[in-house]
Amino acid sequence: MNNRKIGISIIGCGSAAPQNQLSNQHLSQIVETSDEWISSRTGMKTRHISNETESLSQLSAIAAQNALTMAGMAASDVDLIILATSTPDDLFGSGSKVQHLMGATKAVAFDLTAACSGFVFALITAAQYIRTGMYHNVVVIGSDLLSRWVDWSDRTTCVLFGDGAGAVVCQGTTGGDRLLAGALYSDGSLNDCLNLAYQSQSQSLVEDITVQSGTYQPITMNGREVYRFAVAKVPEVIEKAMFQAGITSEDIDWLLLHQANQRIMDAVAQRLKLPQEKVLSKIAQYGNTSAASIPLTLDAAVREGKVKPGDIIAASGFGAGLTWSSAIFRWGQF
Ligand code: ACO
Numbered sequence: 001m002n003n004r005k006i007g008i009s010i011i012g013c014g015s016a017a018p019q020n021q022l023s024n025q026h027l028s029q030i031v032e033t034s035d036e037w038i039s040s041r042t043g044m045k046t047r048h049i050s051n052e053t054e055s056l057s058q059l060s061a062i063a064a065q066n067a068l069t070m071a072g073m074a075a076s077d078v079d080l081i082i083l084a085t086s087t088p089d090d091l092f093g094s095g096s097k098v099q100h101l102m103g104a105t106k107a108v109a110f111d112l113t114a115a116c117s118g119f120v121f122a123l124i125t126a127a128q129y130i131r132t133g134m135y136h137n138v139v140v141i142g143s144d145l146l147s148r149w150v151d152w153s154d155r156t157t158c159v160l161f162g163d164g165a166g167a168v169v170c171q172g173t174t175g176g177d178r179l180l181a182g183a184l185y186s187d188g189s190l191n192d193c194l195n196l197a198y199q200s201q202s203q204s205l206v207e208d209i210t211v212q213s214g215t216y217q218p219i220t221m222n223g224r225e226v227y228r229f230a231v232a233k234v235p236e237v238i239e240k241a242m243f244q245a246g247i248t249s250e251d252i253d254w255l256l257l258h259q260a261n262q263r264i265m266d267a268v269a270q271r272l273k274l275p276q277e278k279v280l281s282k283i284a285q286y287g288n289t290s291a292a293s294i295p296l297t298l299d300a301a302v303r304e305g306k307v308k309p310g311d312i313i314a315a316s317g318f319g320a321g322l323t324w325s326s327a328i329f330r331w332g333q334f
Helices: 024-028 035-042 056-071 095-102 115-131 188-193 223-245 262-271 290-303
Strands: 007-016 021-023 046-048 080-084 108-112 137-145 163-173 179-186 202-206 209-212 254-257 312-319 323-330
Touching: 007 056, 007 115, 007 179, 007 290, 007 323, 021 024, 024 035, 035 262, 046 163, 056 095, 056 137, 056 163, 056 290, 080 095, 080 115, 095 108, 108 115, 115 137, 115 163, 115 179, 115 290, 115 312, 115 323, 137 290, 163 290, 179 223, 188 223, 223 262, 223 312, 223 323, 254 262, 254 290, 290 312
Parallel strands: 080 108, 080 137, 254 312
Antiparallel strands: 007 163, 021 046, 137 163, 179 323, 202 209, 312 323
8 A cells, every 4th residue: 555656746727716706896885995905905806706506516516627627537537535625515514515516426525624725735635645545536626615704894804805616636646746845834822813713602401501502703814913924934834845845946937825915925925036927826816715726826827828737836825723834846747
């Protein structure tokens, strides 16, 4: 079972977004804000918002199918599906539903929750299964519908988030490892900075016994604190991965960060001495789509012909937990 010569190649990507778009102008009709404030502070212009007929499972399955088509692989060839999400259709997990919608009858599927770091956490997790030889073809999906959990009267958060899904197909290979390095971190002492927290309501059952039957509360975030954290930790975790991979920033073709704020992306690029042209960004069109933002942005860049086979990509996710992560990989088939 343990074959250390098995490496990973990432051979397909895909994405999907809901049809409806909510622009900065729309938002200025809902809360006291403006296109000028949102664009200059975040780089966002519009975001996609799901309607009642669009589920997380459906969008995830479409993104995965698109990735499989690019990879030239049938759904029946998939061994494992990891769905990174914080907003499943079902709190028990949506991975199995996605597996069914894809028709990936042979695959086992499960959810992984690490908020905006979810996709990178799932990619590194997939790599462990592939390198040990347990699974060969793995679909990693990052998908979130945070619009379900936004307080639409809170201008400090409701302008930031959008919905979407992105996916990649990873395959085991004995021709070298294209996932060059990865690093994952958590710091729960900063947990209060960003929450979608359960709030219980006591309900008395019988004498002396109560149950806590509540619900989840909308997203709350200390934006300034998370901003400071991201600008400090993201360059550090990418530098660690570069060291592990034996490369310098000059070797990096593309910087692919979680799309939380254009200013964060620019600051990280500057710290790593990477020119602006190497920063992949789709934040203007999609806003912050949480676990979807990295694969969605990758997919757009690949389909635009920007990212080419063999290019080295430094990806980093960060967010609630707090969590932060990086993965350095070469894009495409051998
Ligand atoms: N429109 C107009 N004014 C606003 C808005 C708005 N939408 N939101 C806040 N303001 C006001 C504030 O009230 C404040 O006013 P004051 O100075 O009178 O108090 C002023 O604008 C500045 O507020 P800041 O919070 O300092 O604005 P900042 O420049 O920090 O931008 C932002 C806020 C965009 C949230 C930024 O802090 C940020 O991007 N933080 C990081 C977010 C992030 O990375 N999240 C992680 C991923 S998400 C996840 O894991 C689910």
